[in-house]
Amino acid sequence: MNPIDELRAARPAHLGDRPVDERTRAAELSYAMSRPRQAQRRRRKVVRPVWRLGLAGAAAAVTAVVLVMAGNGAAPTPRAPDGGGLVATTPGGTRSTANPEGTAAPRVTLSARDVLLAAAAKADRQTERTGDYWHTASVSRSLFTVAKGGYDMVQESRHEMWTPSATGGEQWSRSQSLGARPASEEDRKAWEAAGSPEKVEVAEPGKRGSLALETETAPGKMRTSRSPLVDGDKVFWLGRNVTMKDLRGLPSDPDDLKKWLLRSYEGHDTESSSPMASDVWLFKVSAGLITDMPVTPRVRGAAFRMLAELDTVKVVENLTDAEGRQGTAVSIEERVKGGAVLENRLIFDESTGRALANEYVVVKPGGLQAGFEPGEVFISTAVLEAGWTDDKP
């Protein structure tokens, strides 16, 4: 017999074409498809200001959520143009932390709609001057569990982006990992007991084996890069790629704005083919209007008004974002694969209608968030700055 034929006959049975088991199939498909496509990714690199959580992006785990964040990016603003400061608006309220050690925040009785309409009115009155570049700076944080030791760490990174107002220009970005640190005092003790490792391996819930993702406690190098605009003129992603002109010309009527946005809605998640309700989709896509996109003040106001009309959003007052700034949040709940319920919230300053942070909170642990407690913020992007400038890096 020909040795090749003998070899063929000796093929182990389990290497035959038995179907893959359903669980593995579901896990592998969602692992792959929760990632952005390369074409989009490339586009997104330029188009979607980011937030790249290095690490969490990597963890098969949080990917879906993380990427959503990438989409809506960070939120903005430092100097309140109308003189309002980043001050608490509800005196006497219980300070509730929104950092990873945080707890669930007290719900307020004031109707969500009223709070959002008030924010819309503030947003309308924001002033703006335009410039050559729209500049955003943000700090992203993600919570993860260390594979050996079971304690939690927070990974921080800082991102900046300069988007040209003119077509045909280049978009600049600068990012730096600020390193990882234990999430709480208790975690610090566990970390120290483990010998204060400078590098730790990230646990990936729900995934067998380990892909040995690591993160370091030391800050990384700052990297600056630039790239031409996609198609020469696309600057951001808003359900679809949009030009600066599109952004500046968005409808300032909330119903029209909603219609405009929903034209890109196809019934599924912004980052995968998983089904997603239109309210959740709308919330995620429009978050960028409130947080970090160069829209006119009236469009920002319209975004608040549009959210005010969604029955599924809630408002929570007296929150502190990861930068320690106090604000009010509009939030929406999302049930994700694995049975977890997550809350996506946009924290804003009620006095100015400007956004402070975009966060994800665990409502019901499960799936990839199985290791976290209810109330824990596991992803946050705090906006340090968002405004026009004439300078580039």
Next chain:
Amino acid sequence: MADDADRFTGMYDECRQRVWAYVVSRAGRQVADEVVSETFAIAWRRLDDVPEPALPWLLGVARNILRDNVRAEARREALAAELRAWTEGDVADQVTERIGVLRALAALPEDDREILVLVAWHGLSPKEVAQVIGCSSAAYRVRLHRARKRLKQAMDDIEGQAPVYVRDRGQAARPPLPHVRNYTEELS
């Protein structure tokens, strides 16, 4: 987007087990799921680049992941363990021959083993095998010819030995779980 998802899912269903089988035959099953998972993650990212039929392309990706992430030594040890698993508990009837072939296969250099397995077990055409291993059709023919000769030689050598079944090395240390980098992240 929906079309892409359909196409990808179809491709996964058609090829997943074959990619898995390829990885197992190269490096054992310990790493197989991870490598397969990364392979399809890359396929999704680069869906526009994936040709039809997709299998040779997918095998090429899996091959690169193995090469870049799993040390040759670890691959060899993992495969040795895999071969033991294939032949243990199977020591009946026609196994003698079967085991002889597998032992011969295990004794070959990795490159020979790879090309033989692609041809005999994965049913790829010569052109497709050449694509997977990244060589010309002419080079492929030469390599297959040599691999086949060495397999025959190894089979003959083994035939003279007894017992025929693979020696159990006892509870030897399991091959270390190779370090698989998160490949898709690497590409971003």
